Amino acid sequence: MAERAIKFYQVGSHAVGNRLLDPALATVQSDAERSNTITKGHRACQGCGEALGARYALDAAMRATDGQLIAANATGCLEVFSTPYPESSWRLPWIHSLFANAPSVATGIAAALRVKGHDEVRVVGQGGDGGTADIGMACLSGMFERNDDVLYICYDNEAYMNTGVQRSGCTPPAARTMTTQAVGSEPGNVFGQGKNMALIAMAHEIPYVATATVAELRDIEAKVEHAMSLRGARYLHILVTCPLGWSCGSAETIRVARLAKETGLFPVFEAERGVVSAVSKIRRRTPVEEYLKLQGRYAHLFKPTRREDVLAHVQAIADRNIERFGLV
Amino acid sequence: MLEQLEGSVAVAHAVALCRPEVIPAYPISPQTHIVEGLSAMVKTGELAPCEFINVESEYAAMSVAIGASATGARTYTATASQGLLYMVEALYNASGLGLPIVMTIANRAIGAPINIWNDHSDSMSQRDSGWIQLYVESNQEAIDTHILAFRLAEELSLPVMVCMDGFILTHAYERVDVPSQEQVDRFLSPYEPRQVLDPSEPVTIGAMVGPEAFTEVKYLAHVKQAQALDLIPELARELDGVLGREQGGLVRGYRLQDAETVIVALGSVLGTIEDAIDQQREQGVKVGALGIKAFRPFPLQEVRDALAGAARVVVIEKALAVGIGGIVSQDIHIALGSSATPVHTVIAGLGGRPITSASLTRLIEGALAGELAELTFLDLNAELVERELQRTREKRRSGPHAENMLRDIGVVAAGPV
Numbered sequence: 001m002a003e004r005a006i007k008f009y010q011v012g013s014h015a016v017g018n019r020l021l022d023p024a025l026a027t028v029q030s031d032a033e034r035s036n037t038i039t040k041g042h043r044a045c046q047g048c049g050e051a052l053g054a055r056y057a058l059d060a061a062m063r064a065t066d067g068q069l070i071a072a073n074a075t076g077c078l079e080v081f082s083t084p085y086p087e088s089s090w091r092l093p094w095i096h097s098l099f100a101n102a103p104s105v106a107t108g109i110a111a112a113l114r115v116k117g118h119d120e121v122r123v124v125g126q127g128g129d130g131g132t133a134d135i136g137m138a139c140l141s142g143m144f145e146r147n148d149d150v151l152y153i154c155y156d157n158e159a160y161m162n163t164g165v166q167r168s169g170c171t172p173p174a175a176r177t178m179t180t181q182a183v184g185s186e187p188g189n190v191f192g193q194g195k196n197m198a199l200i201a202m203a204h205e206i207p208y209v210a211t212a213t214v215a216e217l218r219d220i221e222a223k224v225e226h227a228m229s230l231r232g233a234r235y236l237h238i239l240v241t242c243p244l245g246w247s248c249g250s251a252e253t254i255r256v257a258r259l260a261k262e263t264g265l266f267p268v269f270e271a272e273r274g275v276v277s278a279v280s281k282i283r284r285r286t287p288v289e290e291y292l293k294l295q296g297r298y299a300h301l302f303k304p305t306r307r308e309d310v311l312a313h314v315q316a317i318a319d320r321n322i323e324r325f326g327l328v
Numbered sequence: 329m330l331e332q333l334e335g336s337v338a339v340a341h342a343v344a345l346c347r348p349e350v351i352p353a354y355p356i357s358p359q360t361h362i363v364e365g366l367s368a369m370v371k372t373g374e375l376a377p378c379e380f381i382n383v384e385s386e387y388a389a390m391s392v393a394i395g396a397s398a399t400g401a402r403t404y405t406a407t408a409s410q411g412l413l414y415m416v417e418a419l420y421n422a423s424g425l426g427l428p429i430v431m432t433i434a435n436r437a438i439g440a441p442i443n444i445w446n447d448h449s450d451s452m453s454q455r456d457s458g459w460i461q462l463y464v465e466s467n468q469e470a471i472d473t474h475i476l477a478f479r480l481a482e483e484l485s486l487p488v489m490v491c492m493d494g495f496i497l498t499h500a501y502e503r504v505d506v507p508s509q510e511q512v513d514r515f516l517s518p519y520e521p522r523q524v525l526d527p528s529e530p531v532t533i534g535a536m537v538g539p540e541a542f543t544e545v546k547y548l549a550h551v552k553q554a555q556a557l558d559l560i561p562e563l564a565r566e567l568d569g570v571l572g573r574e575q576g577g578l579v580r581g582y583r584l585q586d587a588e589t590v591i592v593a594l595g596s597v598l599g600t601i602e603d604a605i606d607q608q609r610e611q612g613v614k615v616g617a618l619g620i621k622a623f624r625p626f627p628l629q630e631v632r633d634a635l636a637g638a639a640r641v642v643v644i645e646k647a648l649a650v651g652i653g654g655i656v657s658q659d660i661h662i663a664l665g666s667s668a669t670p671v672h673t674v675i676a677g678l679g680g681r682p683i684t685s686a687s688l689t690r691l692i693e694g695a696l697a698g699e700l701a702e703l704t705f706l707d708l709n710a711e712l713v714e715r716e717l718q719r720t721r722e723k724r725r726s727g728p729h730a731e732n733m734l735r736d737i738g739v740v741a742a743g744p745v
Contacts, residue, residue: 072395096535107392108391117377
């Protein structure tokens with residue numbers, strides 16, 4: 001395609017527009033020939049971070065494998081909104097089996113491909129945080145431990161959104177869900193619990209683990225691309241805003257995800273064989289309050305009385321992440 | 329070739345001859361020797377190409393099998409008892425998706441109390457899971473039925489369980505005839521899936537189906553299983569020709585001609601039953617047996633025909649539907665329809681209790697004398713049960729049942745009383 005003169009423009013953040021980049025570095029999404037792996041017509045909510053994340057991740061994986069890709073999907077929002085029978089948004093071979101077994105189904109696909117000599121065809125497993133960190137944990141850990149040739153992507157929206165916003169093992173402290181109500185002396189989810197899936201994945205010493213957010217879509221693409229250049233078990237944990245479950249505006253998806261990273265609450269990093277190999281630095285360190293106040297799930301921290309103690313507790317978590325991962 | 333083999337080893341050989349391509353496995357007694365045998369064959373390269381995957385649970389075993397089968401690989405696994413229950417969700421998924429996985433069930437009891445020995449509680453609990461269920465009587469039948477099972481599964485695109493009695497068959501050394509590779513290849517062609525995850529022709533498998541078509545999708549599964557009622561005898565005849573021995577189809581009668589009393593059973597106990605029948609026949613008692621090989625789909629017509637001349641039917645069941653009694657008996661009742669033939673349910677062999685020829689003889693004599701109740705527990709120690717019931721009446725905190733009862737009969741070291 002002939003290069004076109006374009007105008008400089010800047011988006012509402014520190015990111016610059018894609019069109020300023022060297023064409024070789026252009027995003028998969030800017031390519032008119034992108035695969036549209038999850039195509040239009042699905043039933044995701046307005047502003048759904050998971051739909052956005054899945055689109056970028058899978059289109060990148062499709063480009064990296066030259067379209068030779070099969071996906072195994074856990075039960076959850078992504079599965080439900082993309083495949084209301086007899087319609088399907090998927091333009092790749094895709095299977096949904098159960099809630100807890102997407103990593104194992106992916107293992108089976110990879111094994112069948114290996115035995116049939118189709119090494120060029122690659123496998124992605126995917127699910128939400130509930131399907132990954134809670135009910136699917138055993139299958140995922142087994143897949144990691146065997147180092148099966150699967151990229152597993154967790155789209156983490158920090159609760160069971162498909163069933164109506166209930167707490168998961170990835171729900172952050174103080175967050176309101178339908179099973180951690182904003183009532184009582186300690187409203188919202190408890191402190192001191194929850195799983196850091198990326199660290200758990202790293203403990204298996206698999207070839208590649210990375211985290212990302214839907215605020216940095218090019219970063220998702222780059223990480224997927226790198227993951228697909230490797231063999232063995234790989235894990236990508238993407239924080240995906242859920243406007244419905246987090247009670248934020250559907251136009252705030254990117255902003256909220258960016259603040260999760262900029263506050264230090266969601267560290268963005270990569271790890272190889274269990275060791276952190278790269279960290280996305282915080283560009284503009286932001287107090288957690290800026291992140292929390294955009295979301296109705298934390299409204300009880302501000303009204304009717306401001307909970308300085310809880311805000312300080314959440315800030316301490318962010319500060320610890322910043323120190324632990326060297327985020328500034 | 330005639331060989332003296334352990335049942336599990338014989339099954340491992342039979343499965344290997346079927347050229348499975350993916351075998352996910354998780355250990356559980358008494359199935360373990362089967363997958364151990366297959367693992368060794370894959371590791372030495374004797375069975376190739378094949379991926380043997382050591383998974384972390386039975387749930388994962390069936391899930392890996394689902395992924396592999398959906399990608400077009402011939403897929404096999406084996407389990408028993410708690411393992412079968414642990415994979416239940418995936419069992420329904422495999423049948424619902426129409427994936428022709430073959431699985432051996434080394435039949436074993438279900439706890440609590442934990443018990444590793446044989447009965448049919450495990451596979452009977454999955455009779456409605458959409459899997460075809462074939463019960464075998466001997467290790468030779470186990471070999472042959474596995475070969476038939478792969479062909480049956482793949483022709484119908486449905487999963488098949490081959491149920492063989494744990495320990496009684498799996499751990500028994502018997503003389504068996506293991507077919508040659510050439511014989512098996514003649515009967516079983518490479519797997520050609522009806523649906524496959526293939527980037528050159530992308531499909532969505534496992535979409536959500538609402539009320540508008542759910543009934544039809546389920547009914548289709550019923551229709552497909554019913555096709556097995558024709559296909560099993562057809563394939564069995566074809567396999568007869570290849571192997572030079574008779575397979576038997578859906579059911580198998582034993583001295584049914586003029587039999588007034590017919591004993592119905594599944595699996596290895598049929599051997600003992602046949603011995604007991606021979607003894608009775610010598611005394612002129614008109615008794616026969618009906619072995620049910622295909623329990624799902626249930627061969628209603630064949631059972632009806634076989635029982636047409638019977639004055640009474642005694643169903644020996646190695647499983648208990650707590651709260652009602654028999655499981656197989658319910659299907660026998662349906663087969664008999666409005667017929668007035670009395671059906672007696674005998675729960676026997678639970679948790680590995682031997683079903684002896686002597687007990688069967690007493691049972692037959694009782695039936696002939698009209699003394700057999702509608703529901704009987706063979707060789708039940710009623711006194712032991714009564715003592716425990718008495719304990720529960722006397723004392724609120726009477727303690728764990730099983731431990732109390734074991735202490736009563738003095739088979740284990742008793743704890744503090």
